[in-house]
Amino acid sequence: MERIDLLITGIGRLVTPPGNATRCGREMKEIREITDAAVAIRNGRITLVGPEQEVRDFLAGVEIAETIDVCGRMVTPGLVDPHTHLVHGGTREHELALKRSGVPYLDILAQGGGILSTVKSTRAASEQELYNKARRSLNEMLMNGVTTVEAKSGYGLTLEDELKQLRVAKCLNETHPLDIVSTFMGAHAVPPEYKGREDDFVDHIVHEMLPKVAEEVLAEFCDVFCEHGVFSIEQSRRILLEGKRNGLIPKIHADEIEPLGGAELASEVGAISAEHLLAATDEGLAALSKHGVVPVLLPGTSFNLGLSKHARARDMIDKYELPVALSTDYNPGSCPTESIQLVMMLASLNLKMTPEEILTACTINAANALGRGEHIGSIEVGKRADLTIFDAPNLAYLPYHFGINHTFGVIKNGNVIVWNRTIVTTEAGKEEAV
Structure with a gap:
């Protein structure tokens, strides 16, 4: 591995449906959950995802251009x-x-x-x-x-x-x-x-x-x-x-x-x-x-x-x-x-x-529903790095504490677009994810 563009650490809870295909019936309840997780991104794609220590061990000696710490927040696929x-x-x-x-x-x-x-x-x-x-x-x-x-x-x-x-x-x-x-x-x-x-x-x-x-x-x-x-x-x-x-x-x-x-x-x-x-x-x-x-x-x-x-x-x-x-x-x-x-x-x-x-x-x-399950919709190696960072301890908290916006940050195609509840760039930044 030559280099990592962005390493996301400090993920208190990473939650995602598995795979690329639609999840039918009872499969809709089956999610993959990793505590104390990290995600590595290169060229707008997810390169590595797993427990943070395992990710760091795997990346030992690999150049990492930028690291961001989400401080225990929950991360899901981009909605x-x-x-x-x-x-x-x-x-x-x-x-x-x-x-x-x-x-x-x-x-x-x-x-x-x-x-x-x-x-x-x-x-x-x-x-x-x-x-x-x-x-x-x-x-x-x-x-x-x-x-x-x-x-x-x-x-x-x-x-x-x-x-x-x-x-x-x-x-x-x-x-x-x-x-x-x-x-x-x-x-x-x-x-x-x-x-x-x-x-x-x-x-x-x-x-x-x-x-x-x-x-x-x-x-x-x-x-x-x-x-x-x-x-x-x-x-x-x-x-x-x-x-x-x-x-x-x-x-x-x-x-x-x-x-x-x-x-x-x-x-x-x-x-x-x-x-x-x-x-x-x-x-x-x-x-x-x-x-x-x-x-x-x-x-x-x-x-x-x-x-x-x-x-x-x-x-x-x-x-x-x-x-x-x-x-x-x-x-x-x-x-x-x-x-x-x-x-x-x-x-x-x-x-x-x-x-x-x-x-x-x-x-x-x-x-x-948009014919894009192979590229977005779950946190999987090889898929576009579209991620949402929530100020929430778990999934149930989102519908439970209603009437407010729980989004802390958004990463689109490997680029930080929203951080600390503020849009930090208006650049499209799509060429790397094509």
Whole structure:
């Protein structure tokens, strides 16, 4: 071994799910834990991990460029947020009173609010305005311990405005320390100019939007809001299959409000993930399990919408042995929060998940929901050195002591990005981890 770029010592407790693959069912509780640990990093990758004395003995005589002591804190893999609507204009706090008075989400959308309100703001915003707003949100996510985030379009609903959102996300991926994974979601709502001509809008997505997104290589995934009053099963199937023909991997907003059959469709089209799933049926969950689809649950959304029903995480884990992932669903309407740690608490409170399951859901399973399990999501030799340092004695402390940010530091691609609760560099520093 020629040299170590960074040696992290003084890790009171290192906790990580093992391996690269999704952890299903009871496997979600199985974590690797090392006390008094150390991690060695070279060229942005993990070179060595284990008990500190063993690591130091192995590195005897090896040049170590920098050593940092985390003073007994807990270290986990960098957290992954696999479902967000990062790039958008405006805010929707004016809808709060409507929600609290009991007006259903789909009714607000039908009245021209909801997604369509944000569409108006996003269309009016410049790329620079969208970039600045999204960058502030990325900084909040980073401070919460997130190192990789997915970003969906879907607030433009015209060819140029969808491309504008995706170009902003691409630029952020190039300039911000976080990795941003882009998803095309032109099928997020039917814009006012296509009201009553929904199939014409689907034609526009299929014939105009998808080929251009693919030509400019602006997205890796294609998503659809498959829901009553938005896009039907037939329309969603057509868009997702056409997305596949254009090289985009399917994702789907499935069975969020009504049991429409979105989970079954996710399995049929070979989606990598199905997201929301509050109303998914037993048949739908069985189909997800049979075809290896990752369910991405968004407990912050059901909480913010004041719903009494939550996703059936316990059935997904215990009965169907699914690899549950968690995400913020950060967006300006149904879940305006960048805090993955709030989501972790809500997963404990409302989804009845254990601390070990929550960590697995926010790391290796979330990474696999983005097709990145081989590179991130666990602390393993050879993987990217994406690590979160928590001011917490153990995993259970994170959802137990809620309402605060426990992140002390973040290491991204082997670079210290956050230290002592402060962002210490804004350099992307990604070239070494390619």
